[in-house]
Amino acid sequence: MNTFLGNVKQSPAYLRNSFKSWHGRFVLAGLTVGLIYFPIWLFHLGTRTLQGSGAMPLILGCVAMGLWQLWKSRQAIVQLQVSESDEFLGHLLILCSVVLFPFCSFAVWAQSILWFCALSGIVISTWGIVFFKHFPLPSLLIAVTVYPKPGILARVLWETLTPHDYLNRFMAWSGAFGLRLIGLPAISEGSLVVLPPEGSVHVDWGCNGFSMACTMAATGFFLGILLKQRGPTVFIMTIVGAVMALIFNIPRIMLLTVASIHWGEASFNFWHGTWGGQIFSGALFTVYYYAVMAIIKHRSRKLA
Structure with a gap:
């Protein structure tokens, strides 16, 4: 608990330090895309639930399980090394998502794709593309939840x-x-x-x-x-x-x-x-x- 409280207190300092590096700025830009997309995602997921869809508990369950798998593997994740080419690729994905996201308000599927690209860019530029090889299950669990209407894609x-x-x-x-x-x-x-x-x-x-x-x-x-x-x-x-x-x-x-x-x-x-x-x-x-x-x-x- 003390460690958690200490991390919370250090969060403002962490954000300030993030702006000092280009990688930190790209990551924060990608997370901003996710912050904007989250209420849109939640709204459509809730609307589908009110219409009788059973997707919400499954999607939330997949998110929770994916995050739990990552949390258990956190010690192994921080040991991953990122190459310059991976960092460039991740930053490019984030940049494309940030630039295109304002023009994709016409459809939630387009916004979900851009958030997926931003999230992938954050992962690739931070831990390398090898992350997906070492942690395929949590990656899959989270990837299938970025679109709140998976039944439509299946249809x-x-x-x-x-x-x-x-x-x-x-x-x-x-x-x-x-x-x-x-x-x-x-x-x-x-x-x-x-x-x-x-x-x-x-x-x-x-x-x-x-x-x-x-x-x-x-x-x-x-x-x-x-x-x-x-x-x-x-x-x-x-x-x-x-x-x-x-x-x-x-x-x-x-x-x-x-x-x-x-x-x-x-x-x-x-x-x-x-x-x-x-x-x-x-x-x-x-x-x-x-x-x-x-x-x-x-x-x-x-x-x-």
Whole structure:
């Protein structure tokens, strides 16, 4: 505690000394970019949370874990040596970020890229590019959190690599197939689940399970790191989380179809809204917890 208080008291002196070197000035300029970007990042993250996204606890958890990993390795970090070329590269990244940031208020993704460049520049110019080789995990954990809407990036990548509306149409087909298994004459037409002659339900992007699959994949990765599992086990936990989310989305589509056509608008709004989504999410997380415990137990026996 005394050391911490001593560092706090010395902070003004540290800032004054930082201005005496070009490196210190560049670092402070890069941190200024982060200081400006932080409330923007926090606002968008909070907005997504109010809209039902589960990204906030995962992102904050990744930040906390990344910082904790760095704090535990602080003695090794200060031993790293930076070359002149690394220092020049880091300063160049910071300079580009500082110059371009005022012109990138049109989109948060552009600001996040510039903050990432500034942060990378600070690291490279202070400890060298070898930092990322020695500390890949905390670097990755922090890097994936600079953009407050990771689901959008995943969506763009998915839509780039797959046919148009592929997942929507697949989920509509799966929902119709499930309804036929319980005796209802359902068919799928593109991204529509049709119950002739009563009506149909359109499976839009928000209902195809992709967002929850990304959340569960991130949860699996986070849990694997938190529980100190090996790389292959973390990978399995990540894939199982994504697959389970898509599987759980099928009965949700079935229920929403029946609720929309047979039970009325109020019932549909309940199951389609926050409470209905939380019920399915709670069931999914519960089953996934037991699946993760089984995976860890099985892998531990296999490696023993």
